[in-house]
């Protein structure tokens with residue numbers, strides 16, 4: 001599998017593929033690939049002719065004091081893994097190649113970027129939207145695959161692509177979990193073995209919220225969120241940042257959960273900040 005670091009070379013490779021009549025499937029990542037990323041590559045492989053993976057740890061989406069320096073990086077291992085599930089080409093630029101001149105443009109998707117992750121990590125979603133706009137602009141017409149684990153990120157990217165009429169079809173893909181429910185994340189690498197044992201509680205608290213809506217018919221979002229919070233509270237190692245019940249498109253908290261909703265949770269566990277989410281639909285409303 002070819003690895004390209006020059007943005008112009010990458011742009012040319014994507015254009016050449018389209019000239020050959022190939023549909024491009026783009027999988028944007030920050031490297032440190034795991035089975036969740038590989039599921040995106042496999043999906044792109046099934047749908048498209050050319051599978052293009054980007055591998056760039058984006059400084060714009062890390063706040064002061066976050067883990068930019070510590071973020072795991074291993075280009076060789078990533079290239080081997082991506083190739084093993086059918087990726088054709090990888091884009092792995094340095095920060096200097098990506099931005100020979102520091103960016104003067106920021107993409108901000110108002111409203112949906114300002115809540116939840118937007119409150120806990122100010123500027124994070126602007127950093128994501130800005131780099132994804134650039135990656136999509138370099139790739140040109142394509143299908144682009146993102147995991148639902150970063151659910152708010154996916155909603156922001158969809159909206160950004162629609163607002164800017166980018167020639168891209170954004171495809172959301174299901175979360176990949178360990179057998180005990182922990183959503184796969186590159187940041188799980190920060191967890192000690194005791195913390196790894198505790199980590200699935202995040203998922204269990206989402207399940208508690210889902211049961212409240214689907215089995216008990218609870219429609220008050222505050223009561224459901226409280227339920228999630230108290231389930232996580234059984235696990236003392238976690239420090240909760242938010243538990244929320246939101247409309248899956250607007251990310252607003254509905255007055256009543258009477259249509260399908262998304263349950264979102266974020267919490268700290270040791271050195272790691274973990275997020276997870278789950279769909280829930282009240283009886284009679286299909287997801």
Ligand code: PAF
Pocket residue numbers: 028029030056058061128131132150153
């Ligand atoms: O989800 C990620 O890995 C990153 O946020 C993304 C979309 C590649 C942008 O840097």
